[in-house]
Amino acid sequence: MRVGLIGTGRISDIYLKTCARFPELTIAACGSLNAEESRAKAEAYGIPKTGTPDEIIADPQIDCILNLTIPAAHAEISLKALNAGKHVYSEKPFATTVADGQRILDLAEAKGLKVGNAPDTFLGGRWQTVRKLIDQGVIGKPTGVMAFVGTHGVERHHPNPDFYYQTGGGPLLDLGPYYLTAMVFLLGPIRRVSGMARRTFDRRMIENGPRYGEWMPVEVDTHSQSMIEFSSGAIGSMTMSFDVWDSETPRFEIYGEDGTICIPDPDPVHGANIFQGPVWYRTRAQSRWEFQPRPTGRDDWLVADNTHGFNEDSRGLGLLDLAYAVRDDRPPRASGALAQHILTVMAGIETSAAEHRFVDIDCTCPVPAMLPEGFPASENTSYKDIEHAS
Template identity: 60%
Template sequence: MKPLRVGLIGCGVISDIYLKTSQKFDVLDIVACASLNIEESRAKAQQYNIAKVCTPEEIINDESIDAVLNLTIPAVHGEISLAAVKAGKHVYSEKPFVTDLEQGKQILALAKQNNVLVGNAPDTFLGSRVQTCQRLIQEGLIGQPIGVNAFVGTHGVERHHPNPDFYYKPGGGPLFDLGPYYLTAMIALLGPVKRCAGMAKRSFNQRLIESKPRAGEYIDVEVDTHINSLLEFENGVTGMMMTSFDVWDSQLPRLEIYGTEGTLCINDPDPTDGTNIFGGEVLYKTKETARWNYRPRVQGLEAWSVADDQHRFSEDSRGLGLIDLAYAAIKGRAPRASGEMALHVCDIMESIVRSNQSGQFEHTSTDCSTPTLLPTDFPHSEDVTIEISTVESHTLATSA
């Protein structure tokens, strides 16, 4: 089989890890790149040996390109993905999937009609940590899951991001920026959500940029920045989630899952991470070892057990979902980081926002299946022979 020919739209900071990950696999070939900044596109093409620099429209209309990697800003994710599936191309997008639920439904319906696949970040749930949790739950280590708590608190992105404006505009904020990591992980582990409730506030009307080159500049905040939510899953599990850009620090675990026989805990020392990274320890206690105290695990008293990690991809592997989608396209199966799951995540987040406005529980209107475990020998388990091009390097073109 020939590798999937991919056109990249959006050459910002996040594109680097996608391009680095894609170069480790033979199943796809990024043949063109585009962004609103032509110099940014040219620099990215030069750095990663991408053959063609062009406009987004040229990538959409190029019949030789099989798939679009959509790394644009959240406000135009839906627009680009819709154009891609209209053109009969597979598409994989950064999160969130869309900022309008109806547009997301339209994308999936058109993709089905045109027989193309839709995938979406985050794909961190394919990393070794959440995969370990999924395996342990399936093996019955903690019995039947009954509850889940997720916490992620930072003080925003303006302390490190050079252009943080869009994080504080519609489609941004901690719920839409950080929530997808945790909601996707919870869906992968526990299934879809039936209804939710939310309470939110906007603690600061302006934020001070501390990072160069715009340090000292104030930006307006247009979204809520501290959100608490309640979740009821279709299988009866209940949970809570806090996402915040207003918290200076926290010692709460990033994710805990409670079962009839024990507890799983992801408790990362870096409070800005959690399920937002691929690897790390999974801690657990069962009813035989659960003698609760508040001393850190490293002190050894009533220590948590560390789960055996049998899975790959503990390093930053963003773009792994795109690799899986490429194999899915070749083999005729559904991608694990699917558009359906991403749409359900957007549905949950919009329901949380509506609940904050209505003061009532809001029911979701979408559903999705839970992804299967990633085989420990992926991608060898795909058993597909990819034809490797004999061309040693591309010639850089600049058609825009």
């Protein structure tokens, strides 16, 4: 699949590294609002062409647009790409409003094109292992889940952190997709939510890079708490915050009738937004966690029976799966429908906080299947030999 990359900022490096691992994906051109930045990226990664976003979207040689722009631009770029007949894979959130997300889905449907969306972390070895444990019934019927991220925002490490504090940003829309997508992958769709939220600071200072000392206005809530009810009857809670200096609260746990799965993480920022890491579980029959003793460092993270691949940052894996989805005419695992469900859930949490009421979630989504063992080789390697449709 020939891919045109739009948005050559911070997150693009890991996508470009992942795509370079897979012959199925060719980054044919890249562009952004910053031509110099895009030229440097093209040179660093051997991308043959750069252009303006409109030129890349109009390029007949390109099959799919990889949309790594800032959240406020996601819908505009995705809609333009679909109108030009291209498949789309976008960073999260899917859009900044549910209505825009629905526009993207409707246009893709009308045009017969595929839409995929980050996060694809749930395709990583850690989350595939958790799903396998649940499907095998190790903890019995899941009854609850809790997720927690307490950070003090991104202004200490992101050189241009403004968008995190503008409409479309904030911890719920920025980090919520990782945790909620993992929850839906593991426990199924969500049917009802409630939330509370606050904004602790009205402005924040950039504390790194060339813009050090510059103040940014904060347009969004930066501490969000929510309650979640799944269609299965399981219930959960989720805290996503940019206002917490530190915490020892567990990052992600799943409770079942017969046991608990814990997805521990020594790093408060990286719970569900990484592909790899240990998985602990304890059942009725055990007196302590499996996979003890507690890992001491990142090198110890792979759990004994994690037979799945992608135990490293593999952002872009969802795009690879989308390439196979195009070939086989099936929905991608990290699908637009899943992303729209997650966006609707997050909008519901915001509505609940604003209106002080429970909110029913009026859309659902297919729960993605696990990656087959040995993916992508197991997806029929003859793909590379198939003459491209265009």
